Structures are given as C-alpha cells and as structure tokens.
Amino acid sequence: MVHYGHACMSQTSRLPVIYVFGKKDIDVDDCVEKLLSTLKESSDEAQTILLRMDVAYTHRADDIVSKLRPSIPHLLYNPIPTIAYPNSPSHTSPPNTTSNPETNGNTPAQPYQTILYIGGENLSLTNLLMTNSSCQVHSYDPSTQSTRLESARVNKLLMRRYATVQKARDADVFGILVGTLGVASYLPLISHLRTMLAKSHKKSYTISVGKLNPAKLANFMEIECFVLVACPENSVIEAREFLQPIVTPYELGIALQSEPQWTGEYVLDFKNILDSESNSQQDTNNPNEENKPDDLDEPIFSLTTGKYRHAKRYHNTDPDPDPTSPPSTSDAIILRNQDNALSVMPDSAAGHFLQERSWKGLETRLGEDAPGVLEQGRSGIARGYGDDHRV
Numbered sequence: 224m225v226h227y228g229h230a231c232m233s234q235t236s237r238l239p240v241i242y243v244f245g246k247k248d249i250d251v252d253d254c255v256e257k258l259l260s261t262l263k264e265s266s267d268e269a270q271t272i273l274l275r276m277d278v279a280y281t282h283r284a285d286d287i288v289s290k291l292r293p294s295i296p297h298l299l300y301n302p303i304p305t306i307a308y309p310n311s312p313s314h315t316s317p318p319n320t321t322s323n324p325e326t327n328g329n330t331p332a333q334p335y336q337t338i339l340y341i342g343g344e345n346l347s348l349t350n351l352l353m354t355n356s357s358c359q360v361h362s363y364d365p366s367t368q369s370t371r372l373e374s375a376r377v378n379k380l381l382m383r384r385y386a387t388v389q390k391a392r393d394a395d396v397f398g399i400l401v402g403t404l405g406v407a408s409y410l411p412l413i414s415h416l417r418t419m420l421a422k423s424h425k426k427s428y429t430i431s432v433g434k435l436n437p438a439k440l441a442n443f444m445e446i447e448c449f450v451l452v453a454c455p456e457n458s459v460i461e462a463r464e465f466l467q468p469i470v471t472p473y474e475l476g477i478a479l480q481s482e483p484q485w486t487g488e489y490v491l492d493f494k495n496i497l498d499s500e501s502n503s504q505q506d507t508n509n510p511n512e513e514n515k516p517d518d519l520d521e522p523i524f525s526l527t528t529g530k531y532r533h534a535k536r537y538h539n540t541d542p543d544p545d546p547t548s549p550p551s552t553s554d555a556i557i558l559r560n561q562d563n564a565l566s567v568m569p570d571s572a573a574g575h576f577l578q579e580r581s582w583k584g585l586e587t588r589l590g591e592d593a594p595g596v597l598e599q600g601r602s603g604i605a606r607g608y609g610d611d612h613r614v
Contacts, residue, residue: 274341408494458491
C-alpha cells in the first residue's frame with residue numbers, strides 16, 4: 224500500500240506500507256534559532272532533549288539535527304521510516320511516542336525531560352502532550368515562525384479526560400467502536416475489552432463504524448458509554464456534540480477499577496495497553512476479586528451527578544454465557560407478550576431499555592383485527608398499468 228499525506232505511523236497488521244509525506248516549507252535557520260532561544264530562557268539547554276516533528280517536515284530533519292546538536296549535545300531523534308512492514312521490530316511505535324529513543328551515535332539512550340516539537344497544532348501534538356505530561360514541551364510552528372510552551376495545556380486536557388472517565392464509571396452498557404481494521408493488535412485488544420467488561424459485569428456491544436459523527440452514534444440510545452478502538456491520533460474524542468461519552472481503552476481500564484488511581488500516565492498504543500494488562504494479571508492471583516463489591520445491592524456514589532445509583536449487573540454466572548442455554552439467575556429480563564406468555568431475555572440491555580421507554584413503536588395488534596380479503600392487484604409496468612385509462 225502507498226499512503227500519501229499525513230500518517231499516524233501506527234504499526235500495520237497485514238500489508239507493508241510506503242509513505243509519501245509531502246514536503247512543507249520550513250526555514251531551518253529560523254527554526255533552530257527560535258528553539259535554542261526558548262531553551263536558554265527555560266534553562267533546559269543542558270538537559271537531555273527529545274526532538275519530534277510533523278511528518279511533513281522530515282525531509283529537513285537532518286539539517287535541523289546537525290545544527291541543533293552543537294548546542295544540544297544530548298539530543299535524541301528517531302528518523303521516521305518511509306517504508307513499514309507488518310510486525311517489523313524496527314517499526315514498533317509511532318513517531319510521537321517516547322519508547323526507546325536512540326541517538327545517531329553510539330551513546331545509549333538517556334531519560335529526557337524536555338521535548339521539542341516542530342509542526343502546527345494538530346492531533347499529533349495533542350497526543351504527544353498527553354502521553355508526556357511530565358515533560359516540558361516546546362513547539363515551533365513553521366507556518367507562523369513562532370515558538371511557545373505547550374505544557375500549560377496538559378493539565379486542562381487531562382482534567383477533561385478524567386471527567387470523561389468518571390462518566391464511564393456510571394455506565395453499565397458499553398459499545399466497543401471498531402474504528403480501525405489495519406492497526407496491529409486491534410483484534411486482541413477488542414477481545415481483551417470484551418473480557419474485561421464481562422468480568423466487571425458490564426454489557427458490551429461491538430460496533431464497526433467508519434468516521435464517527437453524533438447522528439450515527441445517536442442510533443444506539445441504550446448504550447451509555449462508547450470505547451473507541453482506533454489509531455492513537457484518532458482515539459481521543461473531545462467533541463461535545465456526542466450524547467454519550469467516548470473513552471479510550473486505557474481510560475476504560477481506569478474506569479473499571481474499584482478505586483481508580485491515575486498517576487498522570489496516559490497510554491494510547493495498543494501493544495503497551497495489552498502488555499501492561501498482562502503484567503498486572505501476573506501480579507494478582509485473582510483480578511476479579513478487586514472489582515467485586517462486598518454487597519451486590521450496595522448503591523454506588525456518582526461523582527458526576529452527586530447522587531447514589533444502583534448498578535445493573537450482567538454476566539452474573541459466566542463471562543461468556545451460552546445464548547442457547549436458559550438463564551439461571553433472577554437478573555434476566557422477563558417480558559409478557561399479548562398472549563400473556565412469558566418470554567425470558569438473558570442479559571438484554573436493549574430489551575430492558577425498550578421496556579423503560581414511553582413509546583415502543585407501532586402496535587402490532589396481533590389477533591385483534593380480522594384478516595383482510597384478498598383482492599386482485601394491478602398488472603403491467605410503471606409506464607402504464609393494465610387498469611390505466613389514459614389516452
């Protein structure tokens with residue numbers, strides 16, 4: 224596959240990719256001068272510094288690095304590859320993540336405290352700020368030839384995401400939105416999310432969507448919270464037009480904890496999420512006991528509404544129940560149809576939502592009206608039927 228334009232550089236799962244980023248204009252001398260001036264003002268020049276840039280400016284990366292290195296001896300930069308192969312060890316992380324940076328020489332990688340970013344304000348910069356909240360981030364915009372300290376935005380971004388996590392804690396029915404079919408490890412991550420929700424007695428639906436929009440998701444009113452599985456650049460949705468909150472897989476893991484603890488770390492890479500979860504399961508003998516309350520009927524206090532609520536519990540017997548077997552618990556939904564016959568719907572969040580609605584659709588009136596008499600219909604084609612009397 225040949226990809227033209229901006230790319231998130233996520234590892235692909237099936238096809239090799241050749242990237243054609245394009246070449247945007249940039250004044251290298253002005254860029255280097257402005258970045259060095261910013262570092263001198265903040266006294267960060269002597270520290271280990273990581274350099275990141277938008278893919279449209281990578282064609283001048285060698286010139287920028289060669290002019291920055293005399294003044295910044297501890298400068299780290301990973302060249303962005305133009306050819307990517309599935310499951311390639313040399314392409315295991317996007318360029319805007321901070322895993323295993325390397326220098327151009329033989330010096331081993333060192334911890335960094337400051338990040339320089341070259342590019343405009345976009346999703347790449349936003350994700351860089353959220354995944355490196357403990358670092359000072361200075362950006363240079365080639366279109367305006369200006370620099371600014373971006374770290375002040377991190378706290379507001381994380382506060383909004385933490386508020387979204389609190390809304391997810393109040394949800395009992397989740398929708399897993401499949402927003403990618405090419406990023407590596409997306410299928411294991413979806414399977415992991417289903418298992419995690421079932422162990423927490425939450426109901427989940429898996430929905431394959433293209434581009435998200437409020438009207439599309441508004442068709443699923445029974446779903447109280449969505450989990451978006453997409454590439455790192457498109458995982459964080461801040462739009463207020465959506466009726467339900469949309470969280471990332473990492474935020475869902477925090478929301479399902481009995482006592483959520485957020486240290487400020489933010490993970491968007493699929494592989495890192497799966498690796499951290501496998502390590503946490505090895506450290507605990509029975510991870511289900513952490514999320515299991517002492518009293519199943521105990522109300523839960525909501526930080527978003529300031530009220531107590533009773534949570535609905537699904538999958539009380541088996542995380543993967545057999546749909547053909549009859550339910551054996553009292554939590555199954557029992558419906559009474561027009562013939563006064565009882566029908567049992569095990570773990571049906573949609574059925575429960577339908578019963579709570581004031582309008583349930585057109586009435587079928589089965590057995591209440593006499594059947595109609597069969598009549599001869601019209602014959603012919605749309606241009607002229609047999610009973611037409613047009614001249």
